[in-house]
Amino acid sequence: MESYYLLKTSLLLFCLVETCYGGGLFSSLQQTLAVTASPRESQVLKAGEDSITVTWGLNQSLGPGTDDLYKSVKVKLCYAPNSQVDRKWRKTSDNLSKDKTCQFTIVNKPYGNNQSFEGQIERDVPTAAYFVRAYAYNSAGEEVAFGQTTDAKKKNNLFEIEGISGRHMSIDTASICFSAFSLVSLFGFFLVERRNRRLAKN
Amino acid sequence: MEVPSKTQPLFSIPVDSDHKATEFKPFDLSSPHMRAFHLAWFSLFSCFFSTFSIPPLLPIIRDDLNLSDTDVGNAGIASFAGSIFSRLAMGPACDLVGPRMASATLSLLTAPVVFSVAFISSPQAFILLRFLIGFSLANFVSSQFWMSSMFSSCVVGRANGVAAGWANVGSGLAQVVMPLLYTLIMRFNVQSSMAWRIAFIVPPIFQAATGLMVLAFGQDLPDGNYKHRRRTSKEPKQKVFDVLFNGLKNYRGWILGLTYGFCFGVELTTDNIIAEYFYDRFNVNMDMAGLIAATFGMANCVSRPTGGVVSDEMGKRFGIRGRLWSLWLVQTVAGLLCVLLGRVNSLWGSILVMCSFSLFVQAASGLTFGVVPFVSKRSLGVISGMTGSGGTVGAVVTQLLLFSGSNKFSTQTGISLMGLTMLLCTLPITLIYFPQWGGMFCGPSIEPDSINDDYYLLV
Numbered sequence: 007m008e009s010y011y012l013l014k015t016s017l018l019l020f021c022l023v024e025t026c027y028g029g030g031l032f033s034s035l036q037q038t039l040a041v042t043a044s045p046r047e048s049q050v051l052k053a054g055e056d057s058i059t060v061t062w063g064l065n066q067s068l069g070p071g072t073d074d075l076y077k078s079v080k081v082k083l084c085y086a087p088n089s090q091v092d093r094k095w096r097k098t099s100d101n102l103s104k105d106k107t108c109q110f111t112i113v114n115k116p117y118g119n120n121q122s123f124e125g126q127i128e129r130d131v132p133t134a135a136y137f138v139r140a141y142a143y144n145s146a147g148e149e150v151a152f153g154q155t156t157d158a159k160k161k162n163n164l165f166e167i168e169g170i171s172g173r174h175m176s177i178d179t180a181s182i183c184f185s186a187f188s189l190v191s192l193f194g195f196f197l198v199e200r201r202n203r204r205l206a207k208n
Numbered sequence: 209m210e211v212p213s214k215t216q217p218l219f220s221i222p223v224d225s226d227h228k229a230t231e232f233k234p235f236d237l238s239s240p241h242m243r244a245f246h247l248a249w250f251s252l253f254s255c256f257f258s259t260f261s262i263p264p265l266l267p268i269i270r271d272d273l274n275l276s277d278t279d280v281g282n283a284g285i286a287s288f289a290g291s292i293f294s295r296l297a298m299g300p301a302c303d304l305v306g307p308r309m310a311s312a313t314l315s316l317l318t319a320p321v322v323f324s325v326a327f328i329s330s331p332q333a334f335i336l337l338r339f340l341i342g343f344s345l346a347n348f349v350s351s352q353f354w355m356s357s358m359f360s361s362c363v364v365g366r367a368n369g370v371a372a373g374w375a376n377v378g379s380g381l382a383q384v385v386m387p388l389l390y391t392l393i394m395r396f397n398v399q400s401s402m403a404w405r406i407a408f409i410v411p412p413i414f415q416a417a418t419g420l421m422v423l424a425f426g427q428d429l430p431d432g433n434y435k436h437r438r439r440t441s442k443e444p445k446q447k448v449f450d451v452l453f454n455g456l457k458n459y460r461g462w463i464l465g466l467t468y469g470f471c472f473g474v475e476l477t478t479d480n481i482i483a484e485y486f487y488d489r490f491n492v493n494m495d496m497a498g499l500i501a502a503t504f505g506m507a508n509c510v511s512r513p514t515g516g517v518v519s520d521e522m523g524k525r526f527g528i529r530g531r532l533w534s535l536w537l538v539q540t541v542a543g544l545l546c547v548l549l550g551r552v553n554s555l556w557g558s559i560l561v562m563c564s565f566s567l568f569v570q571a572a573s574g575l576t577f578g579v580v581p582f583v584s585k586r587s588l589g590v591i592s593g594m595t596g597s598g599g600t601v602g603a604v605v606t607q608l609l610l611f612s613g614s615n616k617f618s619t620q621t622g623i624s625l626m627g628l629t630m631l632l633c634t635l636p637i638t639l640i641y642f643p644q645w646g647g648m649f650c651g652p653s654i655e656p657d658s659i660n661d662d663y664y665l666l667v
Contacts, residue, residue: 054399092276094488095267130400132271172272172401177326180409185320188416192316195423 030102030149035141038072039153040065041081043138044124045165053169054129060112062140062153063120075150076117076142082108083127084154086164089134102149108139117142133169219430227430228360232367240427241358247426248307248351249371251315251418255344256378257385258322258411259287260505262338263480264383264498265390265404269334272401279331281612283338284480288603290342295600298346299593302353303451306434308426311350315419318344322412326405342600344415348372349596353589356581357429362520365531365578369516373508373574379479380505382411383498455590460583463636464576464591465598470633471539471572473602474546474626478569479505481611482562485619490555500559507566514567515574528582528645532637535575536648539634542568546627550620573599582642602633 044059045051051058060081064073084107090096099105110131113123139154156163221239222230229241236242262269263284270280294314301310321340328334351371359367386407393403428434455461483501486492492500515538522530545565552558576595583591606629610622617625641647643654 092278093270094277095270133274169272170399170401171329172399172403172405173327173329174402174405177402177405177409181323181326184409184413184416185323188316188319188323188412188419191416191420192313192423195312195420 031100032102032105032152033100035149036151037153038065038068038151039063039079039140039142041138041140041153041155043155043165047163048165050166050168051127053127053131053167055126057124057126058112058138059122059124060138060140061120061122065153073117073119073142073151075144077145078115078143078147079117079121079140080114080143081112081123081138081140083110083112083131083136083167084108084139086135086137086156087160089136112138127167129170131167131169133167135164135166137164223430224360226360228358229430230360230362232359232363232370234370240430244354244358244426245367245371247418247422248311248354249374251311251415251422252347252351252371252375253378254411254415254418255315255318255347256375257382258318258415259291259341259345260379260382260479261322261386261408261411262287262325262341263483264386264501265407267494268390268400268404272404273329273331273334275331275334279335281607283335285604285607285612286335286339287342288476288600288607290339291345291600292597292604294343294346295349295597296593298349298596299353299455299589299591300448300452301589302350302592303587303589304448306428307350307354307357308422308428308433311347311354312419312422312426314344314347314350315415315422319412319416319419322408322415325408345600346596348375349589349592351375352577352580352592352596354428356588356592361581362524364581365516365519365523365574366513367516368577368581369519369574370513372577373510373512373516373570376475376508376512376570377506380502380508383483383502383505387495387498451587452590455584455587455594458584458587458591460640460642461591461594463640464580464583464595465601466633467535467539467598467637468573468576468595469598469600469602469605470630471542471569471576472599473604473606474542474630475566475569475573476600476603477606477611477626478566480607481619485623486555486558489620490558492555500562504562504566507563508570511567511570512574515571516578518571519575519578523578528579528642529648531575531579531582532640532648535572535579536634536637538568538575539572539637540631542572543627543630543634545569546630547624548627550622550624550627579640582645 039062041060041062043061044057062079062081064070085096090098090107096106096109098107110128112125115121115123137154137156137160139152141149142151144150154160219227219229219239219241221233221236221241223241224230229239232245233242234245237246266280269275275283298310298314318341321337321343324337328337352368355367355371356364389407389410390403393406394400398406479501482504483497486500487494487497518534518538519531522534524530526533542565545561545568549558549561549565552561580592580595581588606626610626611619638648641650642652644652646652
């Protein structure tokens with residue numbers, strides 16, 4: 007009897023653990039936010055240099071009480087579908103805890119209607135095509151609604167960001183110098199050995 | 209012990225009539241034999257470190273260079289394909305110019321390739337680079353050749369096993385060190401894509417340094433270097449093609465190449481896929497996945513030498529038959545564990561099976577090179593090259609067929625299928641037969657006294 011009770015309790019706990027780990031689905035979210043971003047269609051921005059302005063607010067066509075539960079908002083940079091092709095680490099998944107579409111947070115702040123934010127694009131953002139999506143969270147930290155700058159198929163209004171290449175003259179120079187040293191020392195040894203052999207012969 | 213005379217050198221280690229060491233003393237540096245051992249394993253360690261320095265930083269590199277999964281898979285295959293040709297070429301090169309010159313030249317010529325990581329900015333350049341860096345793995349052949357030239361048959365398995373085992377640790381250590389280096393460089397407020405390029409300056413400096421040490425402190429044979437021996441030796445000068453054909457027509461070289469492809473080749477493939485497997489299937493984080501992958505590689509420190517020691521012990525008691533039986537047995541158990549690895553569904557169960565698998569598959573590699581020195585004395589380099597090259601062919605084939613991303617089955621099914629192929633491709637060991645020592649199922653057919661020049665005496 008007691009073991010049966012223990013089993014039921016532990017099963018219940020496991021189920022709760024599942025929901026604690028955010029088993030929320032993207033398809034269950036309502037698209038209630040209207041989001042706009044400064045980049046125009048197909049514009050190319052530079053990571054670490056250019057800045058981006060995003061504005062978000064409740065969709066005008068919805069009633070005023072819809073956003074009562076929204077306590078905070080996160081606005082993210084998300085990969086466009088053609089930047090996800092053949093790249094499993096950017097895969098879209100309906101399970102929000104496993105979804106890898108939106109990997110860069112532009113801003114994270116308490117929710118208020120009709121807010122905006124301007125900030126520089128982080129220098130670690132890689133070269134790809136993007137759109138902007140905003141998630142609204144309730145007081146428990148769960149996603150409850152979203153809005154994005156593109157359509158449902160993620161085809162329109164996409165822009166590009168050019169990442170920093172990381173190549174620098176100093177690294178190139180160091181690399182060439184070390185390589186030259188490596189080759190010169192190899193041939194140096196050849197010459198020394200040949201000379202020693204010639205001396206040993208004579 | 210050799211009787212000291214004016215013309216014969218004294219060694220601080222017991223030697224046989226060929227001046228090859230009959231004991232293996234890893235902490236003694238005074239004899240040329242042990243110096244050669246340390247130089248061989250250390251330079252090969254640096255080559256493994258360079259080759260496997262890229263996989264742990266892939267999550268950053270793939271975004272920076274805009275690589276796709278296909279590009280990453282192709283680069284992984286290219287890194288092994290490069291070493292197929294170089295290992296085949298290294299065999300005859302060792303026979304010709306000696307292991308010291310051959311291995312140092314390779315280390316010093318491939319170091320600039322690793323330095324060029326600083327320049328790459330496209331997927332094609334990345335794939336080409338991994339192909340060229342893979343050439344450095346040919347130093348495996350030169351290290352095994354060098355050990356077989358310095359150590360007598362009673363300890364050659366041990367020497368080969370320890371040298372290759374300690375060197376293979378480089379592949380595991382790279383998985384831990386490179387991310388740490390990258391994080392350390394970023395602490396100086398260096399941007400991410402500059403930081404990884406700077407981190408790649410370290411492996412080739414290490415590689416070039418070991419190449420120079422081999423040139424400065426190493427010698428090919430107990431009595432001196434190859435060029436010196438050629439002039440004073442009474443042996444007939446071997447033509448290159450004689451040596452090559454003699455090796456190529458020996459069927460045992462081909463069989464060992466195949467079986468090595470399915471112990472060492474499988475080990476290389478697992479090095480490439482295991483971190484991602486644990487990350488994707490069991491949702492561990494990147495650091496934990498890297499640590500698990502590193503554990504697999506670093507087990508080489510003990511498991512491969514154990515294979516070599518087992519081979520020598522079995523050789524002492526049962527001759528070549530013992531070496532062949534132990535090789536077949538250990539590799540078969542490794543195959544069974546590989547099949548099991550793909551079937552286990554829990555994280556800790558998988559880790560446990562993976563650890564056992566690593567022990568057996570790496571011991572099988574050590575046991576293989578307990579047999580190779582006995583196949584041909586004249587064409588030792590060619591046979592070592594064929595076997596070593598077979599290892600990487602196995603890696604390329606398993607990666608292409610089972611883990612290339614275009615497959616319909618999951619990674620865990622691929623792992624089990626890999627285990628099944630291992631079981632099948634280990635069977636040819638039963639076909640290896642030495643007329644004067646026998647094979648797995650048959651005894652010797654000729655008297656040991658009537659051997660010809662092609663075979664060793666098993667002392």
